[in-house]
Amino acid sequence: MKKKKLAIAFLSTAMMVGLLGCNIAINELLDPHLVAQAQYPKGVAYEDYEGKQSVKDKNPVSAEYKTALQNFAAASATEIFRSDKKSTNITYSPISLYMALAISASAAKNQTQDEILSVLNMKKSGVNQLESQTGNLFRLLYTDNKVGKLHLANSLWLAKGIPFNKEYLDTATKKYYASLYSVDFADANTGDLISQWISENTNGLLQGSNRPNPQQILAIINTLYFYDEWMKPFSESQTKKDAFTLANGQTVTAEFMNDTLLGHRFIRGEGFLSSSLAFKNGSSMNFYLPDKGVDVYDLVSTPEKINTLLHPAQGENEKKQGRVVFKIPKFTYGTKLPLIDVLKNMGMKQAFEPNADFSNLTSATSAYISEVLQESYISINEKGCEAAAYTKISMTTSGPAPSEEYADMILDRPFIYTITSPDDVVLFMGVINNPISE
Numbered sequence: 001m002k003k004k005k006l007a008i009a010f011l012s013t014a015m016m017v018g019l020l021g022c023n024i025a026i027n028e029l030l031d032p033h034l035v036a037q038a039q040y041p042k043g044v045a046y047e048d049y050e051g052k053q054s055v056k057d058k059n060p061v062s063a064e065y066k067t068a069l070q071n072f073a074a075a076s077a078t079e080i081f082r083s084d085k086k087s088t089n090i091t092y093s094p095i096s097l098y099m100a101l102a103i104s105a106s107a108a109k110n111q112t113q114d115e116i117l118s119v120l121n122m123k124k125s126g127v128n129q130l131e132s133q134t135g136n137l138f139r140l141l142y143t144d145n146k147v148g149k150l151h152l153a154n155s156l157w158l159a160k161g162i163p164f165n166k167e168y169l170d171t172a173t174k175k176y177y178a179s180l181y182s183v184d185f186a187d188a189n190t191g192d193l194i195s196q197w198i199s200e201n202t203n204g205l206l207q208g209s210n211r212p213n214p215q216q217i218l219a220i221i222n223t224l225y226f227y228d229e230w231m232k233p234f235s236e237s238q239t240k241k242d243a244f245t246l247a248n249g250q251t252v253t254a255e256f257m258n259d260t261l262l263g264h265r266f267i268r269g270e271g272f273l274s275s276s277l278a279f280k281n282g283s284s285m286n287f288y289l290p291d292k293g294v295d296v297y298d299l300v301s302t303p304e305k306i307n308t309l310l311h312p313a314q315g316e317n318e319k320k321q322g323r324v325v326f327k328i329p330k331f332t333y334g335t336k337l338p339l340i341d342v343l344k345n346m347g348m349k350q351a352f353e354p355n356a357d358f359s360n361l362t363s364a365t366s367a368y369i370s371e372v373l374q375e376s377y378i379s380i381n382e383k384g385c386e387a388a389a390y391t392k393i394s395m396t397t398s399g400p401a402p403s404e405e406y407a408d409m410i411l412d413r414p415f416i417y418t419i420t421s422p423d424d425v426v427l428f429m430g431v432i433n434n435p436i437s438e
Contacts, residue, residue: 033193035158035180036173040151043144046281059136061423065129068121069137070311072098073426074303079342081300081431089333089437091376091430093224095141097339100222102134103154103178104351104369106171107361112350119348131175138177141421148228148281148384150421153201154178157194157219159185164362186214198223205377206334217367226419226427228279229384234259234328236382244329244435245413247296254329254435256412257382264324266407267312272299274309275324275409279384282422286310287328289415296414296431310418310426320407327410329435332379339372378428 044051073094080092098120105116105127117123122130143150154176158164160183172178181197183190191210198208201223210219234257243251266275271294276286288309290296300306312319340352350356356368411432418429 033181033183035182036169038154038173038177038179040153040177041139041142043142043149046145046147055140059139061133061136061140064125065122065133065137066424068125069095069098069425070307071121071303072119073429074306074310075346076342077300077306077429078303079345080337080339081297083341089331089335089430089432089434090337091333091335091378091428092337093374093376093428094426096222096224096376097372097374099134099138099152099154099176100220101343102130103156103172103176103220103222104358105130106176107168107358108351109357109359112357113360115348115350119343119346131171135175135177137425140423141425143281145281148279149225150228150281150283150427151201151223151225152177153223153225155181155197155219155221157181157183157185157190157221159183159217162217162362163364165360168360185216186212188212194219194221197221201225202377206375208373208375216370217365218361224427226283227384228281228283230382231278231280232259232261233384234382239330239382242327243412246434247414252434252436254331257326257328257330259326261324261326263321265319265321266324266409267319268407269308269312272309273407273409275326275407277326283427284420285380286418286420287409287411287415288417289409289411290413292413296416296433299416300431309416310420310429311424322407325408325410327408327412328380329411329432330381331432331435332377333437334375334377335430337374337376339374340369343372376428378430 041055044055076094076097077092081090101116101120105113105120105122108116113127114123117125117127117130120130125133138152141150142152154172156169156172156178158180169180173180181193183193191212194210195207198206198221202225206223208221238258239255240258241253242256244254245251264275266273271291272288273291274286274288276284278284288299290299298305299309344352351358351369354366354368356366358367361367414431414433416429416431419427421427
């Protein structure tokens with residue numbers, strides 16, 4: 001009997017903010033459908049430096065894998081920004097998409113798997129190394145303490161009646177920390193359950209859109225939830241309204257946070273000025289201001305240019321230290337990104353065709369990817385990235401004495417930002433065209 005071709009819906013959801021702690025307990029409505037519950041790593045206390053080092057020692061992430069992540073972030077962001085209409089804000093989580101694709105790679109075989117591994121820059125290393133390194137990264141990134149959170153979550157939604165391969169499901173739960181749910185995709189309530197799970201894991205800020213599809217047999221969902229406080233909060237009394245100049249020359253009025261830091265690092269690159277602000281858990285937010293007359297999209301037009309922004313090599317840019325004047329607009333907005341065309345342009349093609357090989361998933365039927373969607377949201381204020389929990393931290397400064405060098409990070413025109421982990425993994429990156437556009 002000829003196998004019936006069914007579709008995999010592949011969703012990657014990124015989320016990064018929250019005023020309160022994130023309660024990721026599974027709602028009781030999901031319990032009847034739960035097949036396996038992921039056991040997440042334990043959070044390490046903010047002051048537990050030995051615990052943090054122990055996690056790092058036990059979960060080594062190779063230089064090759066870090067390079068793979070960096071190149072994926074640059075290549076995928078190039079495709080996304082290239083298709084942007086250049087009139088709206090955009091944010092994107094490379095690591096969320098990467099993890100969701102990694103789970104799909106384990107389900108694939110032959111050419112389908114090779115193409116996914118190639119897009120993930122892991123073809124030479126193989127799927128076993130991808131699984132091992134991604135698991136290490138998951139444990140390394142996972143943060144849950146009184147100062148901030150970086151919560152990663154994965155889930156697989158499995159169509160009832162399909163005999164999925166146990167080996168693949170074990171890989172998903174043990175190596176990717178994925179929870180498993182058995183559902184009927186023809187039932188409208190399934191979409192509500194998926195939305196509930198997304199909401200639970202993004203602090204209620206994202207829900208997703210899920211319509212009934214009787215041909216769907218699987219949904220792979222990754223969520224990323226982040227919040228943290230600035231190492232040095234902005235003073236609310238210094239927040240002032242001022243003009244932000246749009247790309248077309250028109251101006252809008254935005255609220256700007258203001259501060260001046262001495263002995264602070266900045267880079268004068270070819271066509272841009274950049275500097276960073278640290279969060280209390282070690283992550284950082286990096287700002288890239290194009291020189292006047294330089295289109296913000298020129299700086300992200302190729303993977304090479306993006307890598308120059310994200311990972312400047314010694315000597316390529318003029319690294320300095322001195323007085324940095326920060327003037328940063330407060331902003332809150334979200335983005336929805338369909339990503340199939342992006343991945344096709346990167347060389348991943350067969351996975352979306354009827355002849356896709358996902359036989360590691362199940363041998364009972366064939367399957368292909370029918371949807372790749374990412375939704376994201378970001379908000380910054382004087383305290384941090386939607387950080388409301390307050391913790392007093394006593395700190396000392398032992399940097400070099402202030403120099404005559406200076407930089408004015410006056411972000412009053414379109415600019416680029418990234419949020420990176422303490423190990424320089426790109427969690428989010430985006431372009432701000434209009435800070436008051438939600």
